Amino acid sequence: MTEEKGHREYAGRFRKSWAKLKRNKAALFGGALLVLYLFTALLAPVLYPGSPSALNLMISLEKPSRDHFLGTDELGRTILGRIIWGSRVSLLIALGVISVGLLLGVPLGLISGYYGGKIDFAIQRVTDMMLAFPGFLLALALVAVLGVGLKNTVISIGISMIPIYIRLVRGCVLSVKEQVYVEAARAVGSKDFRIIVRHILPNVMVPITVQTSLGMGTAILFAAGLGFLGLGVQPPNPEWGAMLGSGRAYLFNAPHVATFPGVAIFFAVLSFNLLGDGLRDALDPRFRI
């Protein structure tokens, strides 16, 4: 009974944000695009039942036609099929990267902001060091240490995302922890852990949500970048960045090989960014009417 009402109240707030999001055409477009990508990834075996890595040198570098909707690459693999299966890889990477960033970045940010002092100093100096490198460079350096492949791509990009979350969460915690309700919680004898999880974390969820959406776009872009350089997911696994990279050699005689994976990357990143921007506007109480 109590739970139900609680959910309804949350639902009320959710509806308000949803109404605002709905009015934002760009965000809606981003969201729809993302849903399309998600379905593509989930239904890949239905949409393209064959193997995306099956070679057929007889039909290499064919232009888009009725048989091969987006043409074929240098080894005669259907580009449409590889893009469809590639959406699985890209979304998987985005999910993995964000999980690494959230699972490590958010707790560290909470601890750093809440406790302050020496712990904060230590965490922030390490964060400073990590932020001194551009994110992609950091990911590149980590790949150089860890080696190539799907798992290492996720780990290295994920680690490069951690300092962003630490900074974001710490900043929010610094302002939330000064609120009287946090002091009130302390005054009734709540433990630090409970104060952090029950009183502070829910109040910093909005920026985390927005950063998560934006971060997924970045993750896909970084993964494609690593793939393009041959340092990410390795062939024959279909990965958009790697497809772009191998298509580069045929840019003049078969431009479609590089173009279509590029378009796929572009729209994937765009969808996350538009959705992230829309979420920020919809969830930020300052913009509330």
Place this chain on the structure above:
Amino acid sequence: MKDQDKPLLTIEGLHTRFHTLDGIVNAVDGVDMVVYRGETLGLVGESGCGKSVTALSVLRLLACPPAEIRGTIRFQGVDLLGLSREGIRRVRGNAVSMIFQEPMTSLNPVLTIGEQIAESVRLHQKLPGQEAWRWAETMLQMVQIPNPRQRAKDYPHKLSGGMRQRAMIAMALSCNPQLIFADEPTTALDVTIQAQILNLMQDLKEEFHTSIVLITHDLGVIAEMASRVIVMYAGQVVEEAPVRELFKNPRHPYTQGLLASVPVMGKKAKMGRRLQEIPGVVPGPLETPGGCRFHPRCPKVMDRCRRESPGETVLGEHRRVRCWLAA
């Protein structure tokens, strides 16, 4: 009556200072006070005189550093300053709780009222979730919130200021504490709501036999609620007296000034009488004057006041004043 004679809280030589970049701020400078069972003690003074810091020091809710608390604070014979972090946490909200000034900001916007009240019960009395929730509903009923079962499920933004303050009181009372610090509990409320809240606190105090330390700068509230009053100025106690005595015969020039600056209405009011004020402002925390701290603003200032700081003169039981005139 026996109960009333036993001190519940004894504060001796409390010094709370903050180490800031600009220097050391002595927010509370040698405060002694006693709170008895079942009484309401008024703590009066202008903003920044150390009233709230005294309360926060007792519960050790100040971050140390920059704060530094020295002295002895005994609650039922237990030295609160000597307790471990875990020890003081068990006291907070359980035996000693606090009502904050701003009902608008002292409730967490993302948790329901019921959850926030149930939290301390769950914590201290180890009640399971369902029972704690039911207790929260009972508490809301006790503070006269209509339809408590519904209200418990509401988020703070749905409640008015007066309602929220009631919820805060319910939170403070939920573990049946022996002592409550009420830090300006009615300052942020409308006058009509103020009266309701004060009546409610008075009723609940009698029902639960709780002691209240009422921190306020509103002498009207003090006259209504307190049985004994402590007046603070610039981190020190300048006068202590039973409430009637204080209003009838204030001894410290500061107390006299405070009382004179309250507008008088009705028969006693004289036409054309200008409302009095205390000239000047409270000294900043870093510029405490030498000698008596009140001397730059005192209408009865003597040479001695500028040179030497007066000690406390005991005039009787619970009657003391820090002034050369009384010495």
